[in-house]
Amino acid sequence: MSRRHLGIFTAAVLAAASLTACGGSGDDSAASPKTLTYWASNQGASLEADKTILQPELDKFEKQTGIKVTVEVVPWSDLLNRLLAAATSGKGPDVVNIGNTWSASLQATGALVEFDDATLQAVGGKDRIVPAALAAAGAPGKPPAAVPLYSMAYSLYYNKKMFADAGITAPPTTWEQLAEYGKKLSTGGKWGLAIEGANPSENAHHAFTFSQQYGGEWFDSAGKPTFDTPQNVSAIKRYIDFMAADKITNPSNAEYAQNQSVSDFANGKAAMLLWQSAGSNLKTQNMPADAYGVAPVPFLASPPAGGKKVNSMVAGINMAVFKHTKNKDGALSFVKFMTSDEEQTILNRTYGSLPAVKTAGADPAFSAPEQKSIQETLVTTAAPLPQVPEESTFETLVGTAMKELFADAASGKPVTEASVKAKLTDAQQKMR
Amino acid sequence: MATSTTAPDAGRREPRAGTPAREPARRPRGPLLPYLLLAPAIVLELAVHVIPMVVGVWMSLLELTQFHIRDWSTAPFVGWENYRATLDINSAAGKELLHSFWITLAYSLLSVGFAWLLGISAAVVLQRPFRGRALLRALFLTPYALPVYAAVITWSFLLQRDTGLVNHVLVDQLGLLNERPFWLIGDNSFWSLLVVSVWRNWPFAFLCLMAGLQNVPGELYEAAAIDGAGFWRRLRSVTLPMLRPVNLVLLLVLFLWTFNDFNTPFVLFGGSAPEQADLISIHIYRSSFKTWDFGSGSAMSVALLLFLLVVSAVYLLITNRRRDDHA
Numbered sequence: 070m071s072r073r074h075l076g077i078f079t080a081a082v083l084a085a086a087s088l089t090a091c092g093g094s095g096d097d098s099a100a101s102p103k104t105l106t107y108w109a110s111n112q113g114a115s116l117e118a119d120k121t122i123l124q125p126e127l128d129k130f131e132k133q134t135g136i137k138v139t140v141e142v143v144p145w146s147d148l149l150n151r152l153l154a155a156a157t158s159g160k161g162p163d164v165v166n167i168g169n170t171w172s173a174s175l176q177a178t179g180a181l182v183e184f185d186d187a188t189l190q191a192v193g194g195k196d197r198i199v200p201a202a203l204a205a206a207g208a209p210g211k212p213p214a215a216v217p218l219y220s221m222a223y224s225l226y227y228n229k230k231m232f233a234d235a236g237i238t239a240p241p242t243t244w245e246q247l248a249e250y251g252k253k254l255s256t257g258g259k260w261g262l263a264i265e266g267a268n269p270s271e272n273a274h275h276a277f278t279f280s281q282q283y284g285g286e287w288f289d290s291a292g293k294p295t296f297d298t299p300q301n302v303s304a305i306k307r308y309i310d311f312m313a314a315d316k317i318t319n320p321s322n323a324e325y326a327q328n329q330s331v332s333d334f335a336n337g338k339a340a341m342l343l344w345q346s347a348g349s350n351l352k353t354q355n356m357p358a359d360a361y362g363v364a365p366v367p368f369l370a371s372p373p374a375g376g377k378k379v380n381s382m383v384a385g386i387n388m389a390v391f392k393h394t395k396n397k398d399g400a401l402s403f404v405k406f407m408t409s410d411e412e413q414t415i416l417n418r419t420y421g422s423l424p425a426v427k428t429a430g431a432d433p434a435f436s437a438p439e440q441k442s443i444q445e446t447l448v449t450t451a452a453p454l455p456q457v458p459e460e461s462t463f464e465t466l467v468g469t470a471m472k473e474l475f476a477d478a479a480s481g482k483p484v485t486e487a488s489v490k491a492k493l494t495d496a497q498q499k500m501r
Numbered sequence: 502m503a504t505s506t507t508a509p510d511a512g513r514r515e516p517r518a519g520t521p522a523r524e525p526a527r528r529p530r531g532p533l534l535p536y537l538l539l540a541p542a543i544v545l546e547l548a549v550h551v552i553p554m555v556v557g558v559w560m561s562l563l564e565l566t567q568f569h570i571r572d573w574s575t576a577p578f579v580g581w582e583n584y585r586a587t588l589d590i591n592s593a594a595g596k597e598l599l600h601s602f603w604i605t606l607a608y609s610l611l612s613v614g615f616a617w618l619l620g621i622s623a624a625v626v627l628q629r630p631f632r633g634r635a636l637l638r639a640l641f642l643t644p645y646a647l648p649v650y651a652a653v654i655t656w657s658f659l660l661q662r663d664t665g666l667v668n669h670v671l672v673d674q675l676g677l678l679n680e681r682p683f684w685l686i687g688d689n690s691f692w693s694l695l696v697v698s699v700w701r702n703w704p705f706a707f708l709c710l711m712a713g714l715q716n717v718p719g720e721l722y723e724a725a726a727i728d729g730a731g732f733w734r735r736l737r738s739v740t741l742p743m744l745r746p747v748n749l750v751l752l753l754v755l756f757l758w759t760f761n762d763f764n765t766p767f768v769l770f771g772g773s774a775p776e777q778a779d780l781i782s783i784h785i786y787r788s789s790f791k792t793w794d795f796g797s798g799s800a801m802s803v804a805l806l807l808f809l810l811v812v813s814a815v816y817l818l819i820t821n822r823r824r825d826d827h828a
Contacts, residue, residue: 480683
């Protein structure tokens, strides 16, 4: 080897050595068995509020087990990306909250601990968990990738005073009624229905419900996307038409992605809202619980052939453990703690959601009108979103297509069967 | 640029009193030393530029979806498939990418053009000393000094349809418009994005051109004035030719920055831009992160990189040849 080559070789070795040195650091997964990192989803009015709510419970857990849990509340807009990054890099938190609709998508990465029967037993047992909630925790036929934590469902929230002023005595039970009432309520700068039009996830949740009612599916039995079927086109058009044709939704709602529709409802700018567990959010915006009524989400007056009696997805938050955790036992005992009867009661009571375990439903807080309505929907007319790996992509693509359709409607462009179908076909072509 | 050199007699310094005279440390000899000295730079260059780029190119040849993201070695090698799928202008994805490309090109050219015009105007106006000049300079630089996120999120509040200040002024106070227009969705979104981008970028043009103007000798202006040249003539025949080297770099850099701009549209539109303002960087982000298809996202990025390389090379070739012509 000539000197020249030796020099190059040395430089290369140095380079390689310093690079490998970079690789080992930056691991924020808890290395010690006495600590855990937990990413919580944003359930309360703000990230700060969530921290305040969770911290006393985490302190309690530390007292019981000696394990210190560091919590970070991650906003919904970032959560999926952050989870994906953690799954990719094998670094990050030990325990996380995930939107239950992402369960199968995240399960497909293989980064989450599987809750087979033995593991479920270790966190309290399979039989305690509400079956519908457990069905939304992973692909069918596989061990769940997560454990249900909070259960929710969509309800129709309506402003009692605005209804009374318009001479409406009962909440609508069909979409036709909702449109009719909405027209009566849309006067004097106020609107019938508030919609979170620029939020793809919210849009996709409604896409699911409407599609079920029209007899559609977003994926066939083989897991292939079926976005642009006539049923789905009718379903999406029905939802967009609240703004485009019925004009009971303020065009501004096409810009809403930061829960402004909840604020509009709380401030009396809109008389109706379709939301999951809005109560605690409305309370922080100074709307007392007796100012609004909670009713089941409406159905079609005359459902087409194949239409299903579904008016909500099985909504909820699941808890998952990353395989890369260095403290799996600690992580599982934390999951067990969070799904214990006591914590389920405390946390769900605070967030206005429902316990995901059967044994914690006795608290009087869960028989308030809002929670009763959610409960009824969950046991009778809610269905889980398709638990397929492409679910999160469906939410993004179809939700974004609907966002664009709302933008068209808001700027006065016609929304037709053809334009809806074109958007859905485009979305489907982007699926891999 | 500061470079440190070792004084030639550093090794021959007199030993201090009381310390035994040591044999001067023998310097490593031969061709090894330059490589050792270069090593840190090479390592950083590899780590910051070359390796991520190579990884990006490698990713573009894989079917890297959520099934394989955790362990890349399981991702099927698909060769040019991602490129074929994303660059095929007959497919939905290809059409959107092309659309996004034209939008980005128009956006970059207009943004750079306006930023440069504003920059040169302000720099020329502030060339002569007058009371309050320093204050104006500082004021003009504020948009550049503000953190992107804070600045752009403020714009997004201003541009809201119902609660934004822009519509409040245009519709409620001045009564210029009867209907409240949307600024963040529909056709107007492109122009909103352009305004915000120019607002953010022009101070940089201003800063560079102001610095460039400091180097223009005053005698040239005096000579031109004696020859009877007016303001425009002096601008055309003295200022602009003297600023040519600054402009060459400034325009290229601004173009590359604007073309790749991610922060402005991402913050302004909250992650998914309307079709009319679907810049290519956002488009790629959506294709890879939102749909978990990192292979085709990388393919788009590599195509974009190649395009920008070609643009830069052609630009430098043309401008260099012109300079040679002038010489």
